[in-house]
Amino acid sequence: MTPASSRRAPPRPGWASSTPAPRGRSTTARSACSPPTPPARGRALVDRELYLPKAWTSDRERCRAAKIPDERGFATKGELAREIVRRCLAAGLPAAWVTADEAYGQDWNFRRLLEQLGLGYVVAVPKSQQIKCLAGGGVTQTVTRAFGLK
Template identity: 45%
Template sequence: MKTNEESVAAGHSIDPGRWREAFEVVMSRIAGRFAQVETRLRGGRLVMGLMSDLPRKNCWTIAEWAGETTPHGMQHLLCRASWDADAVRDDVREYVVEHLHDEAAVLVVDETGDVKKAPPASGSSVSTPAPPAGSRTPRSPFISSMWASAGTRRWNWELYVPRSWTGDPGRCRAAGLGEDTVFATKPELARMMIERFLGPG
C-alpha cells in the first residue's frame, strides 16, 4: 500500500524518492518560520494534502488523509498557530524563481473564489471547489497571482473584503479579520501583489 507521500508523487509523475527529497528541501527552507516543531510538521502535512488527489480539500478531509482523527489541528494551524505566513510566502517565491526560472515566464493575476458553507471566517477554510458558472452559491472572492511557465504555480493571494465589511469593525472581528482592515479594490490588491513579487528583484 502506498504512503500518502508516494501517492502525491505518483499523481505528479515524479519518482517518489526524488519528490520527497525536493519536498524536504522546501520544508527546511521555511522551517524557521514556525514557532514550534509540531506546527511545522503539521504545515508539511497540510501542503501534502493540498497537493494530493483528494476530490475535496478542507481541514476535515486533509486531516483524515494525513492520519489525524479530528480537523482541530489543521484548523488551529490556519487560525491561531504561531508562524509567519508572509515570510513563508516570500520563501516560496524565492524558491520558485530559483528553480523554475524561465525568460518566457509571466506573472498571472486572476480572480477566484471559494464556496462559503458557513459564516465566513478568515483562514477557516483551506480550499473548496468553485461553483459552476452562473451558480448562486455564495463565494469568498480572492485575487491570486501565479508564476506561469511550463506550468503554473500559485504564489500569493489576497482576500477581497467589501467596503460594507471594512466599515463594520464588529463584522470584521467576527470573521477573524483585524478591525483595522481597510478597503482595497481588486485592481489595488493585484497591484500590491505584483509589487510584492517584483520588490526583491
C-alpha cells in the first residue's frame, strides 16, 4: 500500500487534494456548479461548469493531458455561478428566483448580479456574514440584525 503523503490527485479535471483527512490520509474533492430547473414535470440539468482548482489551471501539461483547453484559466466558484446565471437567462430559461448554499450566498457579487437581473433569491450565508441592504440606502448590517435574531 502506498503511503497517503506520496499519492497524487487523480488525473481527472476538477479533482484536487482537499482538507487533510483524519490520521494523515489525503482526500480528493471534485466540485461543479449547476443550475437545476424544476419544469412542470420533473427536473432537468440545464447547464454546468466544472470548477478547476488553481493547482490544475496553473499546470498546463496536466490540463492538456485532460484535454482542457489552454485558454481555460482559473475562476472562482462565484464567477462560474454568475456565468451560468447569465447564460441561462440569455438562452431564455424562464427563471424568477435562485437558491444557493453559503458558498455562493456569501459572494456579494453573486447576490448583486441576481438583484441587477431582477431575480429573487434565497441564499444561505454564514452567521457572521455582513450583508448590504440595498433597499435601505446601502446600509451594512449583520444577518442577525437584519432578521431581528439574537
